[in-house]
Amino acid sequence: MTLNRLINLMPKDPLDLPATASANHPYHHGNLRQALLNASMDIIRNQGIGGLSLRKLAEVVGVSRTAPYHHFKDKDALLAAVAAQGFAELSELLNEAILDEHLPLSDKLQQAVMGYLQFAIAHPTQYELMFGQMLWQDSKQTEFQRTAKDCFRLYVKIFESFEQHSQQSLNESPLRLAQVTWSTLHGLARLASDGIFAKKDDLDDIAKTVIKQIERSIESESE
Amino acid sequence: MTLNRLINLMPKDPLDLPATASANHPYHHGNLRQALLNASMDIIRNQGIGGLSLRKLAEVVGVSRTAPYHHFKDKDALLAAVAAQGFAELSELLNEAILDEHLPLSDKLQQAVMGYLQFAIAHPTQYELMFGQMLWQDSKQTEFQRTAKDCFRLYVKIFESFEQHSQQSLNESPLRLAQVTWSTLHGLARLASDGIFAKKDDLDDIAKTVIKQIERSIESESE
DNA sequence: CCTGCATTTTGACATTGTCAAGATAAGCCT
């Protein structure tokens, strides 16, 4: 299976740090912010975005209902932080592929594509949060939006590499290629994780088709 | 502007039927179900999905809080119905292009692509609802899911036409082509309506790139 | 006219997001 590297991403031991602090709450939790983020991701993964309530979250972490408000302005800010952490992880994953100097370009592309899909499949609900309108329309979430755009720039970078290492110039700008590629990946991710219009088993095959299509767009076009 | 046909879809006079029944509520509203749907779409368009509360909705329509429960099992069922109506409209729009017999195939493709994007841009929040995990993971929303899949089949149909009218066989199956095409469109719609990773003005240009890419996938490939 | 059924209403309850005011502890300065 091509997608089995997925196992590395999937479960993720829930909360580590000072444990759930169930018995021994020392008035000051010490690391509440991260504990809240971890627990949130856990809940979101298992119960969906709508399944996350600040009160239940607080209880899980072992603090009172309003404690989270000292670390996040409101629920939206918490969700934005969860989403931002998602983008950070995704960026890390993409960087692994891009920064590897002795890796052929075509392999980089393939890794970037498969890595993206693996992430989306491993964290379907978090992924939905990352691209939901809620956070993108909210003008207060600038931090989140910056993190996300940093992530996208990595895709542009890949196609810039293609431009530099290629003889003739590409028939589309790296930006355009990144935009179209990302669009396809995003749609594919939705297909894959929800099985909206396709069976999950088809994914590998569809992904291959997509990579072929992208390469066709890069390679010197007839004339 | 290529996307100005959008105006035909955009505003949509809010509630028509027996009006909002503000002054003259006759105990039996007569058409509550559709009035609820209309008002819901209105609210969702203006305030987002999260901005829809059953109680406010009921007040807008002029009935008591629990009246809607006799037409929709619960809030999810209402949202599913709104989403389903979205798919129905989208199908209608696509059918216009597909059923037009004396329209060149390439024009059909272009219309199907642009129509889809226009719809997504005209109804961004409803569109998000239509593809949110909430409704796709909920095993109770079978009616909604069927309507959605009917819509997708129209895309497969387009590529089947290509297969029939083409000399040599396509290098990908119509299903695969539809899946990849839809993926790209879905991602592009997200790009366009939220400006996530691109400016809205770029959309027309990106759309053209996409159409070119699709056509490259259809045309006889230099094997 | 009366009875059954669809439709709508009022009352009630638990859950939730969030604010305000107070409690607790940790760090710092002298």
Add this chain to the structure above:
DNA sequence: AGGCTTATCTTGACAATGTCAAAATGCAGG
């Protein structure tokens, strides 16, 4: 050390919401 400041956490409270149960209302057919 003691006291001040500040970050962190708690309890109390409130309004908004989804939804259930029971009652009210009106229509349609016998």
